[in-house]
Amino acid sequence: MNFRVYMLAIAAFVVGMVELIVGGILNLIAEDLNISVSSAGQFITIFSVTFAISGPILVNLTAKLERKKLYLYMLAVFLISNVMVALTSSYAAIVAARALAAMSGSVIVVLSVSMAAAMVPESHKGRAIGIIYMGISGSLVLGVPVGMMIGNAFGWRAPFIVIAVLTLLSMGGVALFTKRTAPSPVVPLRRQLASLKDSKIISAQLIGLLLLTGHLTLYGYLQPFVDATFQISPQMMSAVYFLFGIAAVLGGGAGGWISDRLGTKRAILGITASFSVSMFLVLVTSQTAFWLFLPFMMLWSGLSWSIAPAMQTYLLQLAPDHAETQFSLNSSMTHLGIAAGSIIGGAVMDHGSVSDNPWVGGLIASLAFGMALFSFSRRTKPAAEREMAAAAAK
Template identity: 60%
Template sequence: MNLRIVLLAAAAFVVGTVELIVGGILDLITADLHISVSAAGQFITVFSIAFALSAPILMNLTAKVERKTLYLTSLGVFLLSNVMIAFSSSYSLILFARILSAMSGAIIIVLSITLAPRLVSSSHKGRALGIIYMGISGSLVLGVPIGMLIGNTYGWRAPFLLIAGMSALAILGIAVFLKKSPPAKAIPLREQLASLRDSKIVSGQLISFLMLTGHLTLYAYFAPYVQSLFPISPGTLSLVYFLFGIAAVSGGGLGGWISDHWGTERALIVIVICFAIVMFILPFAAEISFYVFLVAVMVWSALSWALSPAQQTYLMQSAPKTADIQLSLNTSVMHLGVASGSFIGGVVIQQSSVANNSWVGGILVLIALGSAIYSLTRRSQRPSTVEE
């Protein structure tokens, strides 16, 4: 296995952990900073918005910067931002540090994805990218639960110190083993946005946005949601997150299998419908028993990642001439969905109860289903020779 690819994947793992770890330690943050749960949830919202908006903009602004230098600089800013979070007691300063973390993290993720294929032969490019995405998804399986365990043992600031330490190790590894790499030709931001004039593509992108908005309406506040249903220990809650992560990663493979065997368009409809149904079922599953609820949670988790293979294939098939642009924009769209979901979930908690987050999330997923149906019924711009 290529050590340089592993280093890039490790950096992606750290960034993925930082984005969602707040959801697992909300109770610790709110108690220490004396803020509401919804206010703490905005640490996820601002991160996701900053990530989504800064990814295409910063990559264009830094288009002429040598890639290794840019990577090391971004890791340095990322490290500093997490140290700021660990030692700050100011809500405003922590929000600012989360924005810095997201902006630098966006560059790290994009660079990891673009650099990995350059480091291997053409026959191994797919595997290289697969390792990077394993780093991202692996943060759900290991990063968040481990962060919760450390947070519950040593305080909520400890995971951010650990992340800062891991960032320092990544800086050392990248500095030693990664060779200098010239920047590739950047796609102008105007060209990226121009591709969204097509209603089929816009509604296709909205599927991801609305799905993740519905998903994060509950998942961003999943810890308080579970604790409102069952009197479980922090250790048991960490186990729930761990199982959630395993199901999420396996869901990516499930989604690919469904897409290959049923076709992209049918897979989109089936997955979105099933996802909505499971979100509505969760409260009823909790009334039966904790274990039935846990099974429902794992199905919910698997479906949340099952959409990605079909979604990305659909975008490439619908707009083959701008496939790379669509995938880049879809990354930003998904993070905007994360931000919207965490914001809406906070509003639901403020206005009613965390018990209603599942219902609101399910309704948003039904809207995603409407967007999928609309997109699928629009005339395709792809060549007739493209197979689904």
Template identity: 50%
Template sequence: MNPKIYILAMACFVAGTVELIVGGILDLISTDLGISLSASGQLITIYSIIYALSGPLLLTMTSRIERKKLYLYALFVFIIGNIVSTFSPNFSILLLARALSASSSSLIVVLSITMASQMVEPKYRARAIGTIYMGVSGSLVLGVPLGMILGNAYGWRAPFFMISCLSVLAMIAIGRYIRKTPPVPSLPLRTQLKTLRNGKIISAHLISIFMLTGHLTLYAYLTPFLQETLHINTSLLSVFYFIFGIAAVAGGGIGGWVSDKFGSERSIVMIVTVFGVMMFLMPLSTFSIYACIVVMMIWSMLSWSISPSLQSYLIQSAPESAEIQQSLNNSAIHIGIALGSGIGGVVIERSSVYYNAWVGVIFVILALGCAVCSIKWKNRFRAEKSLPQS
């Protein structure tokens, strides 16, 4: 596999870190800017919303720009966003800076996926995409603890300054080592969005929405779940999160290998099925710390294994609108994150966090149903095309 893909993965690590890095320093931001803790939480919400909405629009608006040049433009805007965050005098400016970072980050991740998939032979495509997602997953896992360490040591502005510096290094590396990539001939946005009328495409995006909804129903409340079921202290809790993070990062690479080995369609069905089983077993495994760790590691790994298979599947299913599909799928992921967090909160209020995983399994089953529908629709479509014309 082309080693230059790791440069794109590291750029995605830097771009992804800024999304959740504020999670561990919300109290510092609220105190310094004189706002409530709930108001500072909007820094995460606005980021997710802008990220989900801006990707497809920006890809269409920039469809004729050479991809390496566009990547460097996006990184430049990303750097500006983080510099503004570093020196924000008030909450309104900080929100604006977060919007800049979110929109440029969404473009960086999608461009990394499309460029990486073009840098390798088709048989290694899913593995290349998996490497990109290892960068993304690593950033999401390490973002909160990294923000807490820097924020508590040097103030809440330090993490944004660090990201700005790392982004400059990424920009230099991409400018020097990544070759120019011509834009793929693009259809008008209206024509591309018409693909969502296609059963196999909309079902594929629904896999991401439902699977991430199910995942976040438990993951967003993993701390109270572990504390209530295992009665563990804070230091042991950090060990659980570290193990979860390592498994999540490995999941992206493993998912790419599985997809290349068994094909994207079979991989999607296998991953979603086993993921649902692991989520179902999570509450049952809490009779033992060791059993819970094993189940949690497999659950974490599979949560990121689905992305390479699904992205590869979308490229194969809609090659004429591959970029927009990948962007829409990233948007679907963020929709699932928002829905899962909300639903998990309702479960806790009305029942107990012990049942969050089982409620989440319901959505994973819906994801599996969407996967089967999408694949069967595709096979039927192929069969119809192969019939002789009278």
């Protein structure tokens, strides 16, 4: 595999880390800025919402720019935004910086995928794209424990300084080793959204949104939940997040095996149902002993990423002629789910107790099972009918 692909994957990993990195240091941020933990949690929300909305728009607006130059511009904006977070104490300024990081990051992720695919022969495009997505998914689950470890040792601003340094190194690597890449034709935004008129497709996209919403209702506030329940040390909390991350990565790999063995639809139904149940088991075992809680927490973590292979395959089956569009929309749905879960989780904490977050998240996740049943029951539109809808959207 072309080493430049791995370099782009590292850049995508750095971008992905920023989204959830605050999840494990919410208490440190809240204390330093003199705000509530739920208010600090909105730093995740603003990033996720901005990422989901701005990605398709900015990619279309920058369609005519040479891709390497655009990549470096976006990395520079990303670098500045993280330096802003590290240096300011203003809540409003941090919110603005997080939005700026999300806008630039959304373009970087898309460019990483398209440039990686352009670097390799046709027979290796799938592997190249897979490597980029491994970097992204790995960052989402490992960003929190890394942020916790650095934040607890050197203060909550330190992780953002580390991110800025890594971004600077990524800029150097891209500038020195990647070639100029001509822009690819971009599907107009209206045409991308036209597929959402198909009830089978929109309900399929909502599966991931609901699952991630339920997941982040607890995961976005896992640190205060575990701390309130078991009152463990910061070092042990870092270990909890590392175990969570390891389980999530293993779950992603197991999800592909499950999908191949059971078939796409059975895998989606089985995983969504099991995921919802696992969140209730996390709540039950949190009332017992820490050693009993950990394996069920890891089960919940593994299930959270295990649905991705089955979902991507299902979307490909639904619209093979617009696969990239569906993957892009699925990414937006994922980030909207992250944002919605952060908002709901914060509201649950403000109006009740963090101990309520698991069952609220479990109920929301259970709706994903119902949405899957609904999607499977809808008629699949033939390609010609989809083309007519896309042409009407031009």
